[in-house]
Amino acid sequence: xxxxxxxxxxxxxxxxxxxLKDLLRRGSVSLDEIGRKMGHTRGYISRALRGANPLTLxxxxxxxxxxxxxxxxxxxxxAKELAPGKAGEEETSQARIEEVVLRTLRRLxxxxxxxxxxEKKSGAPTR
Numbered sequence: 700x701x702x703x704x705x706x707x708x709x710x711x712x713x714x715x716x717x718x719l720k721d722l723l724r725r726g727s728v729s730l731d732e733i734g735r736k737m738g739h740t741r742g743y744i745s746r747a748l749r750g751a752n753p754l755t756l757x758x759x760x761x762x763x764x765x766x767x768x769x770x771x772x773x774x775x776x777x778a779k780e781l782a783p784g785k786a787g788e789e790e791t792s793q794a795r796i797e798e799v800v801l802r803t804l805r806r807l808x809x810x811x812x813x814x815x816x817x818e819k820k821s822g823a824p825t826r
Contacts, residue, residue, distance in 0.1 A: 712750075715777050719759060720748045722773055726766035733765045 709717070723730060723744070734744040737758070744762060746752040763770050 711781055714780050716748050716750065716754065718777050718780060719754075719762070719773060722768055722776070723748075723762060723766050726768060728766050733762050736765045737761055 723733065728736075730744040730748070731741050734741065737744075743752055747754040747758065759773070760770050763773055
């Protein structure tokens, strides 16, 4: 599962709630049904996912189990989303795409001066 943050400035708690919301909504049990099975009033889980109700570790684990989702899936997804360098991976990926496109254009005969780092990486002489 890939969680897509709604804003770059999301707090860690907002990211964790977003991942939980996405996982729970993917399941076949509604949020209201999960809350009811847990002994809460209608809308409790929805409010907790918005930050209006407390969302304890026990509540998270119980809600995941009610939805038939392994807690390990949730925690590993949250860990990946909060891992340092995640934003840098996108930049690296973008740089890699640019590098491949430039090399391809050169092979097709475009006369573009290579960047210094392109020559070092490819080892190929420039035309």
